Amino acid sequence: MRLLIIAIFLIGFFGNAQTNSYSISFENAVHHEAKVLINFPQVKSKSLEIRMSRTSPGRYALHEFVKNVYGFKATNSKGEALEVTRKDPYSWEVSEHDGTINIEYTLFANRGDGTYSQIDETHAHLNMPATFMYAAELEHRSIKVHFAVRKDLDWKVATQLKLEGNTTYSAPDLYYFMDSPTEISDFDLKEFELDGQQIQFALHHKGTEEEFAEYFDQVKRIVIQEKEVFGELPDFDYDKYTFLACYMPNVSGDGMEHRNSTILTDRESLAEGGMKGNIGTVAHEFFHAWNVERIRPEDLEPFDFTEANMSASLWFAEGFTSYYTGLMLRRAQIITSEEYINGLNGTFNYVWNSPALEYFNPIEMSYQAPFVDAATSVDPVNRENTFVSYYSYGSVLGLALDLALRGKELNLDDFIKLMWEKHGNSEVSYSVEDIEETLAEYAGKEFASEFFQKHIYNSQMPDYKELFEPVGVKISQDDEKNHFGASLRETEGGLEIARNTYKTSPAYKAGLTEGDLIISIDGTEVNSNEDFKKLISEKKNGQVKIAFKRFGEERTTEVELSEDPTYKIEMRENPSKEQLENRKNWLNSK
Known part of the structure; x- marks a missing residue:
């Protein structure tokens, strides 16, 4: 009887013989399960390999999605079981078919973010x-896909897929299908039209209509300001772009761009910090509609669903997008100029005080993506000393390039617009060399060569003091403040060093490492971070004796404190009229 029901369903739903058809239902949603049916018609080869992907568009690491699939069955057009063999953990080889292969399996899914289901x-x-x-x-x-929504839960569908009718959608090919995340829930929807295209925001949350209205107003302002950078919207498929936002307590925080949509997930509701905390992800992911989705690195084409995907250009694709994230919040008047300038400090210090720059330039940092981009491992790593996020690294380099261009009466907006005209609008992918060539075309060969030689092919720090001066911003360090250089966590046994110490820090040079329990400083017992900071700050001779425990054994070491390397970026108190005008041109709305 079950096979008969499936056969009747397949006949009714699957139409075009050259269309692969999918259906998914959620009767056992309470236990995080879905039932999936697939029909592959007119199969010409003797056997057909059926796979689960190991990667996901926008991610660069392996994720092994097959681990959550079970109950696999393969049948022919008559519902008869087919021969199935396994060559590897990711695939099923189906043979002895009659030209039609029907697949059925159960999916377990319980992580809501930009990668998983x-x-x-x-x-x-x-x-x-x-x-x-x-x-x-x-x-x-x-491909056609039918979502058997739970009507008893008032579910509806939000996706960039093309609507065919009711809850059936289509995609022109496999890649578009794989690049089309879908939110099925009792979500709220708002939309507006811009240049003849619809910008939709589907929000699954527990908040109020008033909160959504306030948030959506910010979204609109961001969309408009980002369009101003490039001069036009991308030509979205089906004239529609959809934000798929899920701000619910059961999801995990994330954001992930796709060709005509983006996923936004966070546990914070709009009323509980999400209004301010989540809007930056909106700005970042929508900017990707240009930079990465259409201005596309050549080493991500075609995207490989079977292996990790590595690119040399993530410092530009992700990093420059990160630079524009905060800038767009300022231009959309969601944050003030002072908030934007003060917000530069964290990322700036993370990058330029990292010893990792000794090992890798921005291109090589981009190559680390398969190991850090939501990747998992069980063995400890030394990322504190060997890795700087290409998001952050590219962001501070984008800042430097923008300010350097403005010193030549140019700007980063017009440069990235030129990248759009050469590689985005036409969707001709680019290499690192193409970025340099475009910069040379825009700002001159000598300027481009110097920037790339110093800051992209090498890891030199730009002269930010000189770059900040024309826009009335100052950068400084406190040479009278002591620096110890370890992240500490309060425990019952003492202050535990919570992660690997930076190799440039006094703590590292004194032989202190992750897991050590600091007991006292110069004989004074310490149990809190506050006490530790106070004692370190009061030292005048720059040297302290640290008593600590390692593997249960008490030890001592001498630590030679150094000057605090932390940079402080802030607005000048009395900028000139010229500096104010330059700052206005940089930060104000377009």
């Missing part, structure tokens, strides 16, 4: 690579 009675949050199997041999075929 989550199914429960609040929603079905679907990232396609984490949800659906595929046949690479048939990747150019169109």
Whole structure:
């Protein structure tokens, strides 16, 4: 009887013989399960490899989605079981078919973010690579997918896929399908039209209409300001771009860009900090509609669903986008100029005080993405001393390039607009060399060569003091403040060094490392971070004796304190009229 029901469903739903068809239902959502049915018609090869993806668009690491699939069955057009073999953990080889292969399996999904899927009675949050199997041999075929929504839960569908009717959608090929996340829930929806295209915001939350209205007003201002950078919106497929926002207590914080949509997830509601805390992700991910989705690195084309994806250009694709994130919040008047300038400090110090720059330049930092971009491992790593996020590294370099260009009466907006005209609008992918060539075309060969030689192919720090001066911003360090250089966590046994110490720090040079329990400073017992900071700050001779425990054994060491390397970036109190005008041109709305 079950096979008969499936057969009747397949006949009714699957139409075009050259279309691969999918259906997903959620009867057991309370236990995070979905039932998936797939139909591959007119299979010409003797056997067909059916796979689960190992990666997801926008991510660079491996994720092994197959671990959450079980109950796999393969049948022919008559519902008869087919021969299945396994060559590796990620695929099923199906043979002895009659030209039709039907697949059925159960999916377990319980992580709501930009990579994985989550199914429960609040929603079905679907990232396609984490949800659906595929046949690479048939990747150019169109796809139809039917979402059997839970009507008893008032579910509806938000996605960049093309609506075919009711809750059935389509994609022109496998990649578009895999790049089309979908939120199925009782969400709220707001939209506005800009230049003949619809900008939608589907929000799954527990907040009020008033909160959503306030938030959506900020979203609109961001969209408009980002369009001003490039001069135009991308030509969105089906004339629509959709934000898929899920601000619920059961999800994990994330943001992930796609061609005509983006996923935004966070546990904070708009009323509980999300109004301010989540809007930056909106600005970042929408900027990707230009920079990374269409201004596309050549080493991410074509995207490989079977292996980790590595790119040399993430310092530009992710990092320059991160630079524009804060800048767009300022231009959209969501934060003040002072808030923007003060907000530079954290990222700036993280990058330029990192010993990792000794090992890798921005290109090589980009190559680390498969190991850090939501990647998991069980063995300890030394990231504190060997890695700086290409998001942050590219962001402070974007800042430096923008200010340097403004010193030549140019700006980063017009440079990145030129990248859009050369590589985005035409969707001709680029290399690192293409970025340099475009900068040379815009600002001169000598300028471009110097910037790339010093800051992209090498890890030299730009002269920010000189760069900040024309916009009335100062940068300084406190040479009278003592520096110890360790992150401490309060425990019952003492102050524990919580992570690897920087190799440039006094603590590292004194032989202190992660896991050590600091007991006393110069014989004075310390149990809190506050006490520790007070004692260190009061030292005049620059040297302290540290008693600590390691593996249960008490030890001592001498630490030679250094000057605090922390930079402080702030507005000048009395800027000139020229500095104010330059700052206005940099930070104000377009």
